[in-house]
Amino acid sequence: MSKRDVAHHVSLAKLQTMLGVSRGVVDGLIDLGLVTPTRGPRNALRFSFQDVVLLRTALQLRTSNASPRKLREALARLRRELPDELPLSGIRVAAEGNDIVVKTGASRWDAVSGQMLLDFEVAEVAGDVVLLEATPERKSVAVSQAKQQYDLAESLRATDPSAAVRVYRRAIELSPEPFYAAYVDLGALLCEQEHQCGDALRVFDEALALFPRDAVLHFNRGVALDIMERLDEAKTSYEECLALNPEYADAHHNLAILLDRRGDRRGLIRHLNAYRKLSG
Structure with a gap:
């Protein structure tokens, strides 16, 4: 494992401190094959960016109406879609109505259906993966970006309807509300x-x-x-x-x-x- 790899992984102890999760919960997700840590020095477990996001999502979903089967489906899909490393745009997982929606930059996709209240962002600080609550500043920037895309779509309606459709969708994706x-x-x-x-x-x-x-x-x-x-x-x-x-x-x-x-x-x-x- 390279120095860069180590910087992007966290230990079991640090993971438990970050998320307040028990060893039993971690072992259960490992047994399901949804969290797949690697081994570091002295055979210690090391958790990737993907593992942290999956585990945080699992903890949030525990209080939803999602069945165990749907929970497994959500985590499996998240595992398939999450990048190996943290994208510059960050990742946002949020509940919208009865859907769990994952946003990575301009992309936006459902993880599973079920009553949820989940809203967090993932960012990188000093080499560590941390979870951040959405701030008014971030929301204000997103609102402004969505409005700019909407105005652009309006200007394209008459001359390039296909482009306008794409830009309207972009405005909807960017908008925090x-x-x-x-x-x-x-x-x-x-x-x-x-x-x-x-x-x-x-x-x-x-x-x-x-x-x-x-x-x-x-x-x-x-x-x-x-x-x-x-x-x-x-x-x-x-x-x-x-x-x-x-x-x-x-x-x-x-x-x-x-x-x-x-x-x-x-x-x-x-x-x-x-x-x-x-x-x-």
């Missing part, structure tokens, strides 16, 4: 390209998991489903929009047309009258 406007505009842009309505629907579903009582998102979801000829689901989305905002004129208009296609003359007249009243 759910980025409502980016979700709405990304979904709407995708929906303008008929062959991407399925992608738009996934964006709206993701956004609705974060903003379940937003009429605009329900309306836009209805539009995507309408274009895809999934009329029953579109009708439900328009109705959910109107339940939240009965004065949403465009939802009345689209629902009137949909009901006419389905032969519902009474529904057509009711929603068409509502639309004319609201837009007149």
Whole structure:
């Protein structure tokens, strides 16, 4: 093992001090094959950056609703995806709704489903791996970066829609909080390209998991489903929009047309009258 390798590994005693973990827990994870320390001088266990992140995640997941099977799946996936060394951008593991999301720079991926409350960052200080709570300064920088990406996407919408889609997604990934406007505009842009309505629907579903009582998102979801000829689901989305905002004129208009296609003359007249009243 080189001097550089030693600098990036920690001993069992230091690991237990950092994380407050028992030897039994460590041995259990080693037995599962999810934590794989190496051996140092005098056969002492040495834990890598990957091992530290996996163990810290396991400790956080113990208090979640994740089953033992899902816990093993989460740790196994983390093990496959984590880099061998700490990236300059750091790694952030966080619970978002029912998903465990791992962010490495611009990348963002799910580890497992389950109710969670997990939010930490990994950084390197003087050769050691440490865990840092997110600070207001980091969040402020991330908010600014996400806003810059959003503004760039807005400027690209008309001239390069494909690039705009990528930049909207980047804004959502960078934002430390759910980025409502980016979700709405990304979904709407995708929906303008008929062959991407399925992608738009996934964006709206993701956004609705974060903003379940937003009429605009329900309306836009209805539009995507309408274009895809999934009329029953579109009708439900328009109705959910109107339940939240009965004065949403465009939802009345689209629902009137949909009901006419389905032969519902009474529904057509009711929603068409509502639309004319609201837009007149």
